[in-house]
Amino acid sequence: MGFxxxxxxxxVPPEPVKHSLLRELFWQFIATIxxxxxxxxxxxxxTESLNYDALWFSIPLVIAESAAYIGLILFTYxxxxxxxxxxxxxxxxxxxxxxxxxxxxxxxxVDVFFPTYDEEPELVELSVKDALKITxxxxxxxxxxxxxxxxxxxxxxxxDKHGVKYLTRDNNVGFKxxxxxxxxxxxxxxxxxxxxxDTRPFPTILSNTLGYFRDPDVAWVQTPQWFxxxxxxxxxxxxxxxxxxxxxxxxxxxxxxLVGEIRxxxxxxxxxxxxxxxxxxxxxxxxxxxxxxxxGSIHRREPVMQVALKSYGEQxxxxxxxxxxxxxxxxxxxxxxxxxxxxxxxxxxNEIEVTPYKFHVSEDIYTSIMLHSDVGNNWKxxxxxxxxxxxxxxxxxxxxxxxxxxxxxxxxxxxxNDNPVFRKGMSLPQRMMYxxxxxxxxxxxxxxxxxxAPIIYLFTGVAPVSAYSLDxxxxxxxxxxxxxxxxxxxxxxxxxxxxxxxFISFFSVNIKAIAVVLMGKKIAFPTTPKERQEGTFIKLVIxxxxxxxxxxxxxxxxxxxYFFMGNIADHSFNGIVTxxxxxxxxxxxxxxxxxxxxxxxxxxxxxxxVMEHV
Numbered sequence: 001m002g003f004x005x006x007x008x009x010x011x012v013p014p015e016p017v018k019h020s021l022l023r024e025l026f027w028q029f030i031a032t033i034x035x036x037x038x039x040x041x042x043x044x045x046x047t048e049s050l051n052y053d054a055l056w057f058s059i060p061l062v063i064a065e066s067a068a069y070i071g072l073i074l075f076t077y078x079x080x081x082x083x084x085x086x087x088x089x090x091x092x093x094x095x096x097x098x099x100x101x102x103x104x105x106x107x108x109x110v111d112v113f114f115p116t117y118d119e120e121p122e123l124v125e126l127s128v129k130d131a132l133k134i135t136x137x138x139x140x141x142x143x144x145x146x147x148x149x150x151x152x153x154x155x156x157x158x159x160d161k162h163g164v165k166y167l168t169r170d171n172n173v174g175f176k177x178x179x180x181x182x183x184x185x186x187x188x189x190x191x192x193x194x195x196x197x198d199t200r201p202f203p204t205i206l207s208n209t210l211g212y213f214r215d216p217d218v219a220w221v222q223t224p225q226w227f228x229x230x231x232x233x234x235x236x237x238x239x240x241x242x243x244x245x246x247x248x249x250x251x252x253x254x255x256x257x258l259v260g261e262i263r264x265x266x267x268x269x270x271x272x273x274x275x276x277x278x279x280x281x282x283x284x285x286x287x288x289x290x291x292x293x294x295x296g297s298i299h300r301r302e303p304v305m306q307v308a309l310k311s312y313g314e315q316x317x318x319x320x321x322x323x324x325x326x327x328x329x330x331x332x333x334x335x336x337x338x339x340x341x342x343x344x345x346x347x348x349x350n351e352i353e354v355t356p357y358k359f360h361v362s363e364d365i366y367t368s369i370m371l372h373s374d375v376g377n378n379w380k381x382x383x384x385x386x387x388x389x390x391x392x393x394x395x396x397x398x399x400x401x402x403x404x405x406x407x408x409x410x411x412x413x414x415x416x417n418d419n420p421v422f423r424k425g426m427s428l429p430q431r432m433m434y435x436x437x438x439x440x441x442x443x444x445x446x447x448x449x450x451x452x453a454p455i456i457y458l459f460t461g462v463a464p465v466s467a468y469s470l471d472x473x474x475x476x477x478x479x480x481x482x483x484x485x486x487x488x489x490x491x492x493x494x495x496x497x498x499x500x501x502x503f504i505s506f507f508s509v510n511i512k513a514i515a516v517v518l519m520g521k522k523i524a525f526p527t528t529p530k531e532r533q534e535g536t537f538i539k540l541v542i543x544x545x546x547x548x549x550x551x552x553x554x555x556x557x558x559x560x561x562y563f564f565m566g567n568i569a570d571h572s573f574n575g576i577v578t579x580x581x582x583x584x585x586x587x588x589x590x591x592x593x594x595x596x597x598x599x600x601x602x603x604x605x606x607x608x609x610v611m612e613h614v
Contacts, residue, residue: 003122005229008228011228013387016385017493018493019082019084024081027486027490028080030485030489031076031079031080034072034482035072037482038069039069041476044475046062048466049465050466051466052466058464058465060449061464062464063446067445071436072483074439075436078432079279079280079283079490080286081286082282083285084285085285085384087212087384088211090207090211091108091138092139094107094108096214097190097213098216099216107138107141108140108210110143110192110193110206111144111183111189111193112142112144112195113180113192114127114145114146114147114195114196114197114199115147115149115176115183115196116146116197117148118150121154121157123197124197125162126200127200128158128159130202131164133203134201134205135204136207136210141189143187143189145164145183146166147167147179149175149176151170167183169182176363177363184305190301191210192299193206193297193299194294194295194296196294196295199390199391200390201296202388202389208386209221209298209384212382215380218379218382219300219380220300221297221382222281222291222296222381223388224273224274224387224388225273225277225389225391226387226389226391228390229392229395230267232266233266235256267498268595268599269393269599274494275494275495275498275499277383279494281293282383284433288427288430289381289434291369291437292365293364293365294363294364295389295391303379304367306377307370307371310374362407362410362414365411365414365437366418368381369420369434372425372426372430374425397540397596397599404506405509408441408509409513409516412438416517420434421434421438440503441510441513442510443503444506444507444508444514447503447504451586453582454554454579454586457571457579458554458558458576458580459553459569467572500589505544507543508544538597538598540597541593541596544593545594548590548591551586555583557569
């Protein structure tokens, strides 16, 4: 059976961005100045710039700016420095990975898990075949498992065909987390490689990562997720060469030397994970706060089981206390009989199950939180900088939005019900890193205000500041320019515009996730489809289209009012210019998501012609 991605099999992953101490010091210097100037700006906004004649507009905007500034502080902290862990030689014996003199000097045992539910057997087969190519410089007991929650005969036959193991269960409790729990109950590897059904591990995945586990406190290693089927597009040099010729080629080359690579036609859904893994996750190593992202991670079995048992005991104690309180209140007794207490405890123990991976839509980050906060232990995480597997990206906007909704809803649910910032056992740097992640998902609340602000001014002429005066520009322009400069240096080597576009434009997804969690509804556990969904996706971007229409209408009205209708809305010239730039920025940020609703993978022959031309 052929797949649309067959033609991309020869692609190689990008190298991690090279660390430069000089550039890092420059980033820290500019970022510090940026935070100081930003604090000066926020102070001025609250004390000197409010429009007291329109506090209904002025106050929400300054609150939004203050919330965004808090996010800036957290994001700056999370990108502060790179601390790649040394890649040590892979261990030969189990004893080299544990702090236990009585341990048996034997080869390592490693289990590779492929959870699946409804994916095509041919797709899973590609992953299994690549897993069979995994190499290791020493003797090793490697077991590959297909974990089939679909209970399909075709998967059993696939496992038999390739000589790998097949595990299933008679229910789907806990979905993927429950599937993994069932696998852990029926296997015994020292280390576990977590894959998705479409995760294609490279032969080097164990040789390049098991060395980290020489430190007995390392609980898991996350490797970057690389979507090898994303359109590669063309860089600025190639694009301008095709449009202008040699002059464009050299112009593009010069620009990219100054600001880094700029690509056209790549990553239509902002799925490229390099910014997240190569910049954000990688820079959490120094704080021991890089979290697990599921596929492509390697886990030490012992800590996962330990925190599961601790969580099990804590849940029993909590439920026991709740039941005892309710019973004492009902009977109006001061204490309970020992036999009654024992019965309550036994009943609760029978109802609660040990769950190595939390039954949660974001079971990966939840497991990270439990390990990082495990009082009495110093479990460590490592973000390995090199790609060690390849996987498939969502191929349509609907799939992409389902995935993003799960991420947002899961994180917000954790924030509201078991916030890691307030958990015992977390260090201050870890709390700051988790706070940065959580705060970013709530950013949709103030992003809506930033989207509406220029529309309100351009339609009404009511300004959120006392005046668009020289004092306003003296405060706002240095902060804006320093902010762009700081993060251009801080994320050097990875293009940042699409990350900004994604952060602003998928406000509707995050707002929906926040609403669902606040209403007490459960976030669904749908698997991410591995093939393109057909149909029209225009309905998914109605909020973004409305923003564009309203913004263009507001611009048209304000310009017409000021220049042709006697300024009926009493706009100022400076106000119109400022808000025109603001409006244009919002339109550009929304446009990427709208265009993605119409994107389709190019036919193979068309892409070949394009690449030949390039």
